Amino acid sequence: MSIQVNNITHIYSEGLPHQSIALDDVSFCAEDGQFIGIIGHTGSGKSTLVQHLNGLLKPKSGSILVSGTDITAPEVVMRDIRRKIGLVFQYPEYQLFEETVEKDVAFGPANLGLDEVEIQARVKEAIELVGLDYEEIRKRSPFDLSGGQKRRVAIAGVIAMKPEVLILDEPTAGLDPRAHRDVLTMIETVHAHENNIIFLVSHNMNDIARLSDKILVMDGGRLALQGSPHEVFSREETLISLGLSLPEPAKLINMARQKGIPAEGTVLTVEDAEEALYQFLKKD
Amino acid sequence: MIRDITLGQYFPGKSWVHRLDPRIKIIATLVYIAALFVAHDFLGILIAVGALAMVIAISRVPLSFMLRGLKPIFLIILFTFVLNLFMIPGKVMARIWILTITEEGLYMAFFMAARLILLIIGSSLLTLTTKPMSLTDGIESLLSPFRKLGVPAHELAMMMTIALRFIPTLLEETDKIMKAQQARGADFESGNIIRRAKSLIPILVPLFISAFRIAQELAMAMEARCYRGGKYRTRMNAMKLEARDFAALILMILFLAGMIAERILL
Numbered sequence: 001m002s003i004q005v006n007n008i009t010h011i012y013s014e015g016l017p018h019q020s021i022a023l024d025d026v027s028f029c030a031e032d033g034q035f036i037g038i039i040g041h042t043g044s045g046k047s048t049l050v051q052h053l054n055g056l057l058k059p060k061s062g063s064i065l066v067s068g069t070d071i072t073a074p075e076v077v078m079r080d081i082r083r084k085i086g087l088v089f090q091y092p093e094y095q096l097f098e099e100t101v102e103k104d105v106a107f108g109p110a111n112l113g114l115d116e117v118e119i120q121a122r123v124k125e126a127i128e129l130v131g132l133d134y135e136e137i138r139k140r141s142p143f144d145l146s147g148g149q150k151r152r153v154a155i156a157g158v159i160a161m162k163p164e165v166l167i168l169d170e171p172t173a174g175l176d177p178r179a180h181r182d183v184l185t186m187i188e189t190v191h192a193h194e195n196n197i198i199f200l201v202s203h204n205m206n207d208i209a210r211l212s213d214k215i216l217v218m219d220g221g222r223l224a225l226q227g228s229p230h231e232v233f234s235r236e237e238t239l240i241s242l243g244l245s246l247p248e249p250a251k252l253i254n255m256a257r258q259k260g261i262p263a264e265g266t267v268l269t270v271e272d273a274e275e276a277l278y279q280f281l282k283k284d
Numbered sequence: 285m286i287r288d289i290t291l292g293q294y295f296p297g298k299s300w301v302h303r304l305d306p307r308i309k310i311i312a313t314l315v316y317i318a319a320l321f322v323a324h325d326f327l328g329i330l331i332a333v334g335a336l337a338m339v340i341a342i343s344r345v346p347l348s349f350m351l352r353g354l355k356p357i358f359l360i361i362l363f364t365f366v367l368n369l370f371m372i373p374g375k376v377m378a379r380i381w382i383l384t385i386t387e388e389g390l391y392m393a394f395f396m397a398a399r400l401i402l403l404i405i406g407s408s409l410l411t412l413t414t415k416p417m418s419l420t421d422g423i424e425s426l427l428s429p430f431r432k433l434g435v436p437a438h439e440l441a442m443m444m445t446i447a448l449r450f451i452p453t454l455l456e457e458t459d460k461i462m463k464a465q466q467a468r469g470a471d472f473e474s475g476n477i478i479r480r481a482k483s484l485i486p487i488l489v490p491l492f493i494s495a496f497r498i499a500q501e502l503a504m505a506m507e508a509r510c511y512r513g514g515k516y517r518t519r520m521n522a523m524k525l526e527a528r529d530f531a532a533l534i535l536m537i538l539f540l541a542g543m544i545a546e547r548i549l550l
Contacts, residue, residue, distance in 0.1 A: 017296060056463050079469065087467040095464040097489035107486065111469030143493070157468055 001067055001084070001164045001197060003030040003053065008062030010048055010221075022048040023059065024221040030165075030197050030214070037208035037229075038201045040218030041243035046201045047090070049218065050167045053199065054085040066165075083112055086163030090170045092154035093147065101127070101145075101153050102138040108161040126160035127153075129193065130186050148179030152186065159190055166190065167199040172207070184211070209233060209247040209268040217242065230266045249273035295412045301343035302413045305529045306422030312536050313410045319543040320399050320406070328546050329398050335539050336406055345412050353408040354401060361400050368393040416448040424514075425523060438514025446502070454495065461490045 010023040022045050030036050040046050051057040052064060055071050055078050063070045071081050086108075089095070098104035105126055109119045127134045130152040137145075142153050155171065168187065172180045184207055191198050202208050208215060208229070215232040217225035219242045225232055233239070233246055236254075246254070253267040253276055263276040301309075316336070323329050340350065354361070374388030411419065424441030431437050462472070465486045472483050 051463065054467060056466060078466075079471070082467060082469055087464075089460065089464045089467070092464065094494060095461055095468075095486075095490055097486045107465075107470075108468040111471065161469065 001032050002065075003165065003197065004065040005029065005052075006063045006065070008052060008059035008064065010052065010057060010059050012048075014060070021221050023052070025062075026221075026223045027062075028216055028223060028226055030199070032197065033195050034213045035191060035198045035200070035211055037212030037215045038199060038218065039203070039205070039208055039215060039244055040224075044218040044242075045221040046218050047169055048221075049216075050087060050169055050199060050201060053165070053167055054087045055081045056087070083161065084163060085165040085167065086158040086161050087167045088155050088158050088169065088171060090173060091151075092158075092171075093142075093150035095157075096142040096150060096154055099141060100139050101132075101142050104142050104153060105157045105160050108157050112161060122160045122162065123156075126156040129159055129190055130156045131182060131189075132156070148175055148182065151175065151179070151183065155183070155186070162194065163196060165197040165199070166194075167201075169201045170203065171200070172202065172204065187211075205233075205245055205247040206249070206269075209250070217244070229268050233268060234266055253277075294415050295345045295349055297344055297413065299342055299344045299413070300528060301339060301409075303528065304413075304532055305523055305525055306414050306418040307426055307523065308525070308529045308532050308536075309410055309414055310419070310422050310426060312532065313407055315536050315540050316406045317403060319540055320402055322540075322543045322547055323399070324547055325550075326395065326398075327550060328543060329395065329402070331539075331542060331546060332402055333398075336402060336409070339409060340405075343409065343413050345409070349412060350405045350408060354404055357400075357404060361397050364400060365393045365397045368396050417445060420445040420448065421519075421521075421523065436514075438517070442514070450498065453498065454491070457494050457498075458487065458491055461487050461494075 006027050008023055008026050009021070011019055012022050013019045026045075026049060038046050038049065048057065052059055055076070058072055063072050065071075066081065066084065069076065096104050098107065102123055105123045106119050109122050114122070123138075124134050127137065132149065132152055137149075137153075142150060145153065151171070155168070158166070171187065172183050175183060187198065187200065188211065190196075200208070200211065212229055215225075215227065215229055216223060217232060217239070224242055225235060225238060233250055236246055239245060245251070247268055249270050249272060250267050253263050253273055256263055256277070261277075261280055263280055265272075265276065267273050267276055304312075316332070320332055323332055340347065369385055369389050369392075370383045372386055372389035372392050374386035376384050377387050377390065378385045414422075420441045423444065424437050427435055427437035427440065466472075470483060470486055472480065472487075474480075475483070
């Protein structure tokens with residue numbers, strides 16, 4: 001499985017007085033098993049970009065190759081694409097509609113035309129993967145759950161389709177710290193379990209720095225930067241000028257450097273920071 | 285698809301028509317509609333077309349925008365046309381199978397279709413050149429004399445404002461939910477009518493829940509800002525008639541008089 005995006009451009013309300021260029025000549029690629037972080041300030045085109053990846057939006061120009069097939073071609077069957085590429089929208093709990101959690105999670109797999117036994121197995125697996133108690137929750141109404149639980153049920157609904165590419169658009173927005181951590185742990189578990197490609201759109205630099213293999217930085221519909229977390233977060237000025245920032249541990253070490261404490265290398269995570277400070281203290 | 289409806293979609297501009305007082309524009313639209321029913325021949329329709337064309341030219345709203353509003357009611361126009369064409373008795377022009385076309389029928393068919401099209405374009409001109417908010421302000425102001433008769437003018441206008449304000453929000457919400465369900469493999473296009481109706485459930489349930497949530501949040505936000513109905517409420521932008529409004533009023537009276545004269549004299 002690989003995704004190759006070549007020079008895609010998208011314009012909203014084309015030809016109307018309020019037309020706006022949402023994507024401008026964006027190109028990148030994603031390989032099997034990669035975890036890709038997408039960052040950018042609000043309105044930079046992140047959500048528009050991810051909606052192109054599973055064919056919900058079509059680019060005005062450019063192509064998107066999924067394992068070699070161009071999904072922008074008119075003859076492509078969208079169902080096959082969406083079977084492979086799962087998209088979890090922002091605030092996915094607003095898409096819940098069934099009477100029970102079990103039925104809601106089964107909606108996606110049932111649309112794939114799987115048989116009853118397979119659907120049941122997948123529903124159970126997905127609900128357990130997102131860290132909920134299957135037996136306890138299966139017969140409950142999704143509307144009676146807490147915010148964090150609803151979010152996890154909604155994500156389970158997409159995971160149950162076993163997509164080879166899982167796209168999550170700000171999955172932790174509006175959650176409390178604990179639910180935030182739980183959702184991220186869940187994403188890591190799914191990634192390890194399914195070895196799929198994950199795209200994570202987030203405003204949280206700490207999460208992005210810790211989890212991503214590769215980061216895409218969007219600005220005004222363009223891809224402003226792309227590369228490994230080390231490459232991207234070594235460009236502090238550029239990030240700040242784009243309305244973004246460094247992960248907190250990196251900020252801490254930068255402050256330490258300004259106070260004259262030498263610390264080696266690029267620091268991205270709490271562990272990196274701990275190691276850098278430990279090395280410094282040991283030398284003392 | 286649902287985005288094609290022009291009604292309530294404001295076309296931003298600064299033209300003379302845009303800047304007219306909303307009350308004048310509402311009255312003008314009502315007068316125009318009345319005038320369309322005064323007209324009883326093609327000369328009358330021609331005058332009405334001329335007047336409308338003039339106002340459209342001044343408003344600088346592209347004609348394609350006006351025509352877009354016709355799309356959803358195209359079937360109704362067609363239906364009216366066909367019904368008139370075959371159903372009006374008179375001098376027979378042609379026979380097709382059991383249907384007959386009469387001269388009077390042909391005349392009426394074109395006349396009624398023209399009247400309907402003008403009706404729609406005339407009223408969409410109002411919504412295209414007037415912000416929904418000033419439109420409801422205008423309606424409130426026009427209805428306020430009837431308050432003594434128990435017409436809740438402010439409440440009606442507020443309901444309309446809210447309804448108009450939330451049309452785009454709900455459309456956006458629908459779009460979002462549709463996409464989310466499509467991403468879960470939902471299929472809204474294929475199958476017979478029962479299957480398709482069933483496939484709407486995954487959209488309608490979340491949409492209703494969202495609508496109730498939005499309504500509740502809005503009510504709370506309004507109360508938090510001390511809203512308690514129309515009583516004692518003052519306006520930030522008080523409406524005031526200006527020279528151009530009186531000019532428009534005079535033109536409107538001239539137009540209506542012309543239409544009536546045409547009907548009586550010719």
